[in-house]
Amino acid sequence: MKKDLLKLAGLLALVAALMTAAVEVEATRERAYRAAAEDDSTLYVRSSGAARRLALAYPALAADIYWIRAIQYYGGTKQHLQADLALAPPPKLSRDASVDYPLLYPLLDLTTSLDPRFHVAYRFGAVFLAEPFPNGPGRPDLAVELLEKGLRERPDKWEYMEDIGFVHYWYTHDYAKAAFWFAKAADLPGAPWWIRSLAATTLAQGGDRQSSRQMWAAIRESAEIDWLKQDAERRLVQLNALDQIDQLNARVDAFVQGTGQRPGNWASLVRAGFIQGIPLDPTGTPYELSSEGRVLLSQRSRLWPLPEEPAATSRRQ
Amino acid sequence: MTAIGLIAINVFRESVRDKVLYNLVFFALLLIGASYLIGQLTAGQDVKIIKDLGLSATSVFGLFIAVFIGIGLVSKEVERKSVYSLLAKPIHRYQMIAGKYAGLTLTLLVNIAIMTLALYAVLAYMAWGVSDEVQRTWDAPALDPTMLKAFALILVELMIVTAIALFFSTFSTPILSAAFTFGLFIAGHLSEDLRNFQQVVDSPAAARLARALYWVLPNLAQFDVKAQVVHAQPVPVGYMMLTSGYAALYIAVLLISAIAIFSRRDFK
DSSP, rough: OHHHHHHHHHHHHHHHHHHHHHHHHHHHHHSSOOOOOOOOHHHHHHHHHHHHTTOOOOOOOHHEEEHHHHHHHHHHHHHHHHHHHHSSOTTTOOOOGGOOOOOOOHHHHHHHHHHHTTTHHHHHHHHHHHOOOTTSSOOOHHHHHHHHHHHHHHOOOHHHHHHHHHHHIIIOOHHHHHHHHHHHHHTTTTTTHHHHHHHHHHHHHTOOOOHHHHHHHHHHHHHOOOOHHHHHHHHHHHHHHHHHHHHHHHHHHHHHHHHOOOOOHHHHHHHHSSSSSBBOTTSOBBBBTTTTTTEOOOTHHHOOOOOOOOOHHHHHH | OHHHHHHHHHHHHHHHHTGGGHHHHHHHHHHHHHHHHHHHHSEEEEHHHHHHHHHHHHHHHHHHHHHHHHHTTTTTHHTTTTHHHHHHSOHHHHHHHHHHHHHHHHHHHHHHHHHHHHHHHHHHHHHHOOOOHHHTSSSSSSSOOTHHHHHHHHHHHHHHHHHHHHHHHTTTTTHHHHHHHHEEEHHHHHHHHHGGGGGGOOOOHHHHHHHHHHHHHHHOGGGOOHHHTTTTTTOOHHHHHHHHHHHHHHHHHHHHHHHHHHHHOOOO
């Protein structure tokens, strides 16, 4: 008996030693011949019909896998782009943002084709697609397409109509279309009461910061999914940042009027008593002052990029 | 009847002896591991994904049991020559086939029953402490009893697969039987394409052949209601009855064919 135990212990020790040696050899090989980074941005199956056939009896599970992949892809690409920006900030929105997330829509399309009732994939996916660079590919058209696909499957989902309205409101600034979709959503059973008044407000004062604030506050209160609540909270903080930038721009203008020259940096404004210190955005990142004397949100801020406001857009044009 | 019962219990005992039920341990580990990992990987879809995973794993594990044990039910007895001593006893050949089939079905039933309990246990754990507000956003409650319908149809589908494997086992080698059974399983899930074949070919003869194959091959896609139950879509009792009725008839055809072939085999 004791002999058997000793034999077993010896065997286990031998196995452990061999395994350790194998791991050590593997690690040595990795150090000596580093493998090239694998490009995982490949989507082998792009046809939803082919994916459904390949999934056999397991399309829902395949949809889950594509959904997890879409989230990882979106999060990974976003992180990678933000890290690139932190190292060398490019001129604002100077690149074609859509080339940076080439697989996002195909992944979401496959997910929702494999499981056409994957509610969250439509709602989150639309936000991912509509977000401008670097937080997304800046494709509100694809966001609307995805949500319309969801509506074809579930015409009773007022949430998808509400989301299409938001995409038009927030990203394309087409307030007539936004109001149309809000009103359509309001007609469906189960839609919250405030959507009808939102439709009216959007039509009357679309793009107005105060109405945007009301809209996001209502979403924050009513969203049943945590991620949507957090997203609404972020939009509200972005609106606060826009308010702060307006106030700071007014002080810069006052400085220009008072001294007859543009401030070269924040220190000039502090010395002149227009501000008390370097101003910080709501996330604690310092605002930037451009050479033209305009206050900008730093690209390092978690709030960047701020939403384009219709008035600002027309001013720039 | 007694002979069939005895053979069935023997098949079940043999599968337990062969450690077939060890797959339950893998199933439990898979679910527990996934319930932890899924939360880190997805955006609040844990319960849906665990349901999808649990139902799919039940189906996959059951498929492997049905195929790999089913193909050996008869051929193993012939290979080992134990069929001689078995047939020397006062039992008919049809009783042997029916008993073998019933035994493997019993194994699958026990397996699926335990997997069902395990999935409900994991879901109960995941739903525990989650606020009512969040639970209202789920398509279906975590412990939705409708999931039992999906489990029932998985069992029915596996009963057809078992009958197919047993049928091939009566006249073919285990490797070929496995290949044929998996082939029919795949074809059975793509049968909708055969039905609509005339849309992709111009030849009326080919379309007719495809249509004939559609009716002859087992239509297994109809047993897949996993997505429906996870999204709380109704699975009517009438649907369950019709699909089960189809399965009963198809299994009867396969078993009668298997008995006919096995009865004519000469073991001298």
